[in-house]
Amino acid sequence: MKDFSKSYEVCNCKKVTIEQIQDVIINQQAKTLREIQDLTTAGTECRHCIFPEGDFGKIKKKIYCKDILNQFV
Ligand code: FES
Secondary structure, eight states, X not given: OOOOOTTOEEETTTTEEHHHHHHHHHHSOOOSHHHHHHXXXXXXXXXXXXXXXXXXXXXXXXXXXXHHHHTTO
């Protein structure tokens, strides 16, 4: 993963940071993108921040929830 600050906002709709996503993976044992969505609300609005294949925004995201989850699997 590229070098992002932990406070980098992955989900702009719900204002969810890298740190918040890592927290539910580490401390609440989130193992799937669905669980990350349920626990943080990231990716529950436009859904462009979940994974690249689902990013239909004009300006593509720099990092996705999936990238963060992949760090741990
Ligand atoms: S940027 Fe995450 S739901 Fe829109």
